[in-house]
Amino acid sequence: MAIESSASKLNCRKCTNELKGFRGCNGKPEQPFIFQGKDLDRCPLKLITPESFWLIKLHNYFEQGFLPFEGSILRQPAKILEAFDIIDREKQRIKDARRK
Numbered sequence: 816m817a818i819e820s821s822a823s824k825l826n827c828r829k830c831t832n833e834l835k836g837f838r839g840c841n842g843k844p845e846q847p848f849i850f851q852g853k854d855l856d857r858c859p860l861k862l863i864t865p866e867s868f869w870l871i872k873l874h875n876y877f878e879q880g881f882l883p884f885e886g887s888i889l890r891q892p893a894k895i896l897e898a899f900d901i902i903d904r905e906k907q908r909i910k911d912a913r914r915k
């Protein structure tokens with residue numbers, strides 16, 4: 816499936832030797848990524864789990880009106896709805912920050 820193959824690209828084990836030192840796959844990064852104004856102390860791909868990637872994908876479909884499981888919103892697993900709330904808040908926070 817297309818989603819699985821794009822998720823598998825988010826795997827730190829696939830970082831090239833050239834990128835490992837740069838990103839900090841095995842230790843302190845030479846050129847840290849900046850996230851929420853802070854330097855990351857490791858490769859950003861170590862922070863994105865396949866599950867969180869998948870939840871963000873599902874949230875995109877949710878915003879287009881598609882629920883991940885059969886039935887109404889009340890039939891969706893609580894864990895999914897909780898994750899969607901977190902993603903909603905985070906997206907809003909990013910939008911607000913861009914407006915400043």
Ligand SMILES: [Zn+2]
Pocket residue numbers: 826827828830835838839840858859860861
């Ligand atoms: Zn890496």
